Amino acid sequence: MVKWLTCVARRTVLTTFERWASTLAAVSLLAIASIASCVLAGQTTSGTSMSRSKSKPFCTGSPPVQKLSLGDYDVQAVINRPLSMMRRCMGRTGDEENAVKMLTAFVRERSFAWPTTGEPEQVVGYGKALEVILELSVIWALPLWFHVDLLPAAPSVRLQRGRAILLRPSMSSLLGRQTHEIISKYQDGYYMYTNFLMSTVFPLRPPSKSFAAFLSTRSGAVQEQIFRELSSLFDSLSPKPRLVEIGSMPKMVRNLSAMDWVKALRSVYSTRGLSINKSDLILASHGGSIKAIDSLFVSNTAQDIFFHTIWWFVQAMGSSVSSELRLSVSNIPEGAYFQPLICFYQVHTTYNVLLASINKAMLSAKARLTIASRLDNIRSVAVEKLRAYSKLSAETRRALSSVVESMSTVIWPEDDFGRPGGFEQYFGKPYNGTDSGFYAVWEWSRLQMFNRDSQAAATTGDHVAAAKIFALVGRALTSYNPVLNVLSISVAALRPPFYYGEGTSAMFYGGLGVIYAEGIFTAVDMMAHLLNEGAVMAPSDSADTRAFWNASWCYDVREAEMTFPSLPALDVAYASYLRFKHEASDLRLKGLSEYSPEQVFFATFCHCKCWTDMLKRKNSQVCNITTKNFSPFAEAFSCSANATAKQCAYV
Structure with a gap:
């Protein structure tokens, strides 16, 4: 039926790295494709919308200034920051010796400064290790272990408290794991890598005996375990979120008391976190995060966790400091993927809001309104379908449909956060130093954030607005925030093959429409766990919760997991299209x-589900399994009656 599709579907076994590299490469390249030509040309993009026949951006040297109701909005200043950081990261300019001096000075007096000779050895507890992890994530925008956000709760999510601390898995663990595995497969690879980094980064601050001993004897094994357990969270197709009171966290994460959590959170949130106490809620978007933290904190000493987190920071920064290390990596088969991926991840972690703003400036107001209107069509159909799902209880149907009905969909930020100088107030002043290397601009961006938070310069509204913008989360092009009840869409989804500005409505609903509907049902499944057949989102010590999707609804239970969320999403998107x-x-x-x-609708859907690994093998298993269970596909292609037998019955 689908032999004519560009992607020939077949069973292909992909390694974790291949799946991740293919995904992040696709997402990163799509997200910056529209500005890449300007980066290479040393120019910037204007606010001019794309032409009807071209998919390339319009580059110009003149700085566009748009008028807002509250004042002028300098698009050029917004665009320059992520482009400058990306350009510096991809280039090999900069003074390595000066970068090492800057890095050494930067860590001094920080909680994540590596222990050095001449300083007394300190006894490190698990609470201290947690503080370092949280400080890097919250204050310095380096979410090594996980992302952390303190957010006010939207009324529509029915949370029993007015706020929650949201924990989300970080893709840093995937990058770290694959780097570690690639280095370790070479004879003495990790040993040489460690010694090289130590000789590059530590000359001005020699490591203490205990830290040096950790690096030479235990760091490899500790690192392998931590990277493996944290990155395995991305293998789950249907993560089960957990909502827990801080006071109950010691039951789930041993070796950390409730006060350890309270103290660590207060220390990183300064004025916003002074009132954090044991009754506050932690919402883990992936319940496996809590399980992984428990496992790692039980199987490793506090000092080893502390040392590893510092070493992880050194590795993350060392790769940007040493051009020799980058050159060595580029010479191995997998190396071609690494530099663009590392650079995009660094830029996206820092400036995802500005990247989304750049994309917004490239689309006309009419195009943005059309996208928003069609997505709203899909959401309204999803609400109707949820209200009619006979396999759910009446109370569950009402609760879930109400959440989706009240859900906000966000792709782009409001220009300048809706006020003159809003972006600059949030991100700080642009870099004005003379060092042309990446590390200098990275450190500057972090110090601006640090000053903003220490001076309480940004409002809670700014933090919420930033939290609504898409952040990288595995393979998905959407992410759901269960505290804000916001479904965020990556600007990468606004590029072919997912979205064509001049495409037909069949192409829209079969591409971006399905992606959006998948995001809705991922959110529905998350909220089903959190509400757990109740009317409110209440904390629970039990991991036993009720999922939205039931494998028994499908004839082939082995394939049932792969049909979610694509099957109900395809149903909603197709109904919306018709x-x-x-x-x-x-x-x-x-x-x-x-x-x-x-037929074009289904062809677009299957094209979007086609993935190519590093060996150029194509795989579209989701297309095959999903369409096999969807009768309208068989009708569209005049398939035999046997093709519609034994399908999933989920309505």
């Missing part, structure tokens, strides 16, 4: 005139 399609423009495509608009 109801809201634009008949006048939904014409047959040039070169594909033998295919109906309905």
